[in-house]
Amino acid sequence: MPHKTFALFIMPAVVAMLLFIALPIVSVVVQSLFVEHEQVMVEVENCGPFGCSTQLRVDTEATAEIRDERPLGRFAGITNYINRNHLAFDQVREIWSTSDGLGEIWSRMMNLPFYKALAFTLVYCFLVTPFAMMLGFAIALGVNTLPRLAKGPAIFVSILPMIITPLIGSLILFWMFNPQGILGASLQVITGDPTLSLRASPVLTWIVLIIYGIWTNGPFSFVVFYAGLQTVPGDTLESAMIDGASRWERVRYVIIPHLAPLATFVALVQLMDNFRVFEPIVGFSAEANATSLSWLVYNDLIGQDSQQFGSAAATSVMTILGVVILLIPVLIRTWRDFNRKAV
Amino acid sequence: MTTAIGRMPTGLRWVTGLLLAIWFIAAAFPFVWTLWGSFKVEADFFSRVSWWNAITGDRTLMQTGERFTLDGYEGAWITREFWRAALNTVIVTLSVTFISLFVGTLGGYALARSGQRYAFWILIAALVFRAMPHITLVSGYMLPFFELNIWGILPTTIIVLVAINQPFTLWMLHSFFLGIPKDLDESAMVDGCTRFQAFRMVIIPVMWPGVITTGLFSFLLGYNDFAVTSMLLSQDNLTMVPKIASFLGTIQSEGNVMFAVASVVSATVPLFILVLFFQRQIVSGLTAGAVKG
Secondary structure (H helix, E strand, C coil): CCHHHHHHHHHHHHHHHHHHHHHHHHHHHHHCCEECCCCCEEEEEEEECCEEEEEEEECHHHHHHHHHHCCCCEECCCHHHHCCCCCCHHHHHHHHHHCCCHHHHHHHHCCCHHHHHHHHHHHHHHHHHHHHHHHHHHHHHHHHCCCHHHHHHHHHHHHHHHHCCHHHHHHHHHHHHCCCCHHHHHHHHHHCCCCCCCCCCHHHHHHHHHHHHHHHHHHHHHHHHHHHHHCCCHHHHHHHHHCCCCHHHHHHHHHHHHHHHHHHHHHHHHHHHHHCCCHHHHHCCCCCCCCCHHHHHHHHHCCCCCCCHHHHHHHHHHHHHHHHHHHHHHHHHHHHHHHHHHC | CHHHHCCCCHHHHHHHHHHHHHHHHHHHHHHHHHHHHCCCCHHHHCCCCCCHHHHHCHHHHHHHCCCCCCHHHHHHHHHCCHHHHHHHHHHHHHHHHHHHHHHHHHHHHHHHHHCCHHHHHHHHHHHHHHHCCHHHHHHHHHHHHHHHCCCECHHHHHHHHHHHHHHHHHHHHHHHHHCCCHHHHHHHHHCCCCHHHHHHHHHHHHCHHHHHHHHHHHHHHHHHCCHHHHHHECHHHCCHHHHHHHHHHHHHHHCCHHHHHHHHHHHHHHHHHHHHHHHHHHHHHHHHHHHHC
């Protein structure tokens, strides 16, 4: 295809991606180096019956003017990155030197918003991904044994948790885990603890969020593995049977190796996607006990009068760095695939 | 395959059946429960006494005179004007789907037929773009959009969602077009068609299966989005998902959680219908992406 024709065909897609994905990334990097203007203060003299006193007041007009003139704010260098709300170097250094025991370090680090979010994001990412894959694999093996007529409805029911809007799915589970909902109330009865609730217990919040993650991510692995199962060569299975392999051994030595390449693909994609975890935090109103990096950005942006663009941008840049680290294996894989095809 | 492996022993069959049954309940019960509860009053669905009330609906009977009530739906759709959000969702998702398909088909076709090195680099860039968390992109939009005075309106959100959707659409359609033999459009060009004529007359008639599958995923992305729509739309223009989120804050204090429950059920229904009719395409789309990488 001549270069010119190619350019014409691809133009709209590339322009859209440059304008609304590449440019915003640049904009985020720039914004992260600025902070909002301080309010302009003026000295006002108040004279009353008992003499005059000077007071400091906010000059709203001048503040608005300066904000209009330079909407980015004032240049701050890397202070956005190292202040208390982000990497918090000073605080971390102090915690290291004054705490004794890992427990104390952990609990004090959890008071720093960035590390609190990072901890949950990583735990969520690295627990949900493998468990969701195991669940998906188990469902795929199970559904594969069903009679032909039952498979359609089985697949229908199984993919519902994945198709559902993340915010809506988490709200539905949140209401059930509410102390006045069916699961929350039952949990209180089972544990014999009438005060147990998502709001009161950080541990329960983490567990429920991770269960939600497995519930909603499992079906993707199921669909991929189920399709993979249909391509397992029947001959190999048969000869394994003739050689006396048990059912478990056939799964272990024939099916799992056959699905391994698919599994790496699923794992890489899911790790990347789970790193962005955001909606469940909003849906479960979990911010007191668990936050994520994406949620931190959201939280900075929803401030009604004082949106903290600089702070949101700094967190965004660090989130993007995290995604890029998780992305490298995917890129290497794609690169290899392409070169193999070219040869 | 079942014939080759033979019959399962009865014990294993029971265990498999039991585990599957547990999974099906876990997957479907939350939806059934919420649907059922949306026709009750708050004192039943969030009962302080026992969740059994949600099944019998005693309080609903006391408060409304019947065991099922449409109060939640009436409150959400009429009093709180959820229909407006539903209308916005229809506009946003349909526009996003059609525009992304239009832009993506052209681009995906070019990428599949180019064979040049730069086509590969565009695909790699798309892969990187696809991985970007949406909320971080949003934090890049807010300030420029405020300055340009285009924040809060539907067209901005539609274009942003189309752009965010492009990487996925390009990949999917690119691999789909690779499966259509090159000879098809090349022979048309030998017969004197230009590239665009060949695309219009030869490729468009055979591309619908791939386009429909891709379209379903574009639809889902637009429909399920929360990060972009909640941050880029003004209060009047909100679509259903951010509208439900904004309900929560105001509603809980007024004791009208059932409005939110009713609107959650309302927003779930279209998804169920979609899966019901397009299950095969959704499954094949997910697998195509996975198998081809």
